[in-house]
Amino acid sequence: MSHIVCFDIGGTFIKYGVFDPKGNLLVKSKMATPTSHEIPDVLNNKVKLLQQDFHISAIGISSCGLVDREKGVILFSNNIKGYSGMKLGEILFSKTQIPVSVENDVKSACLGEMWQGAVKGKRNAVFLTLGTGIGSSIVMDGRIVNGSSGLAGELGHTVIVAGGKPCSCGRKGCLERYASTSAFVQDYKEQKGVAVEDVSGETIMKLVKQGDPVALLVYEQFIHYISMGLTNVIHLLNPEKIIIGGGITEGEGPLLQDINIQLRKEVMDVYGNEDTVIASSLGNDAGLYGACYLALNRMNMKESV
Ligand SMILES: [Zn+2]
Structure with missing residues (x-):
């Protein structure tokens, strides 16, 4: 039986897993992300190691940054220094002689959720990750919407x-x-007004649950703004579901x-009364599933979702 090894490359960790051709995740693990120029060798060494136990016939990569999926090139990344411009697909193929597909991590996670996760069987969905920024991917009629280039x-930059707060994009x-x-x-x-160390989205959510007044105030504003953004998305795209992921x-x-x-x-009443927003069901593995889906597709081992 042939297997697919998939990598999900992030700024801190590279997650990886081995799938069978039916898309069952057989083993998974993670390793620290090395410096950018070491990435191809680290992936190649991992593939070689996995080849001792599996017959690897395809490699799927889900990566942070802007990705040219056709060429397997990382166009831009601000998470990993020196990673922008890397011809990752070509370099890894030259080392392994195994076909490599590369896609952006948010798009991969979205495809994973369409194939085996929270929106399996749905044709129109939007996938969002809340983190340092907002990553998003749109699926219409069962296909990722890529646009002309x-x-x-890029929902985060709407x-x-x-005239609000300045953004990294210049607006x-x-x-x-x-x-x-x-x-x-x-x-x-800012609302606390004093230096607060070690605070994260998760810890504020705990304070919200405990009824902390500052946390509740900030939380209400947060709900207001994200709902405003999502209402625009619903009115524009009419998705069946919107998946929101992130810690x-x-x-x-x-x-x-x-x-x-x-x-x-x-949202206008005519759009219905059902819950539109749902949680990711594959969680941190969604990117690996999407990478596997694309690798299988590239080899014509799997028809489209
Ligand atoms: Zn912006």
Whole structure:
């Protein structure tokens, strides 16, 4: 039986796993992300090691940064120094002689959720990750929307506050300055007015649950802004579901439910009354599943979702 080895390359860790051709994840693990110029060798060594136990016939890569999927090139990454411009697909193929597919991590995670996860069988969905910024990917009629140069779906850089906070993209008032996890943490720190160390989205969510007044205030603003952004998405794209991932959504808590309640107030009634926002079901493995899906597709071992 042939197997597919998949890597999910992030700024801190590289997760990896081996799948069978039916998409069952057989083994998985992770390793620290090395410096950019070491990445191809580290991946090659891992493939060689896995070849002792598996017959590897394809490699799928889900990577942070902007990716040219056709050429397997990392166009831009601000997470890993020196990674921008790397012809990762070509370099890894030259070392392994195994076909390599490369795709952006948010798009991969979205495909994973379409193939085996929270929106399996759905044709229209939007996938969002809340973190330092907001990553997003759009699926319409069962296909990822790429746009003319692969850059469609930058929901984080749509303006929701005219003349608002300055954003890394050069504009003011972008959604990710108000509704990313880092914006949530920043707002909490500003509202607290004193130096707060070691605070994360998850710890603020715990304070919300405990009824902490500052955390609750910041949380209400956060729900307001993210719902405003998502209402725009719903009115524009009419997705069946919107999956929201990222550490802040993983713990127990009312976040997704509160967003759904707010959306019911903002979205036009004609769009229906069902909960649109749902949690990821593959969690941190979604990128690996998507990478496997693309690798299988590239080899014509799997028809489209
Ligand atoms: Zn922006």
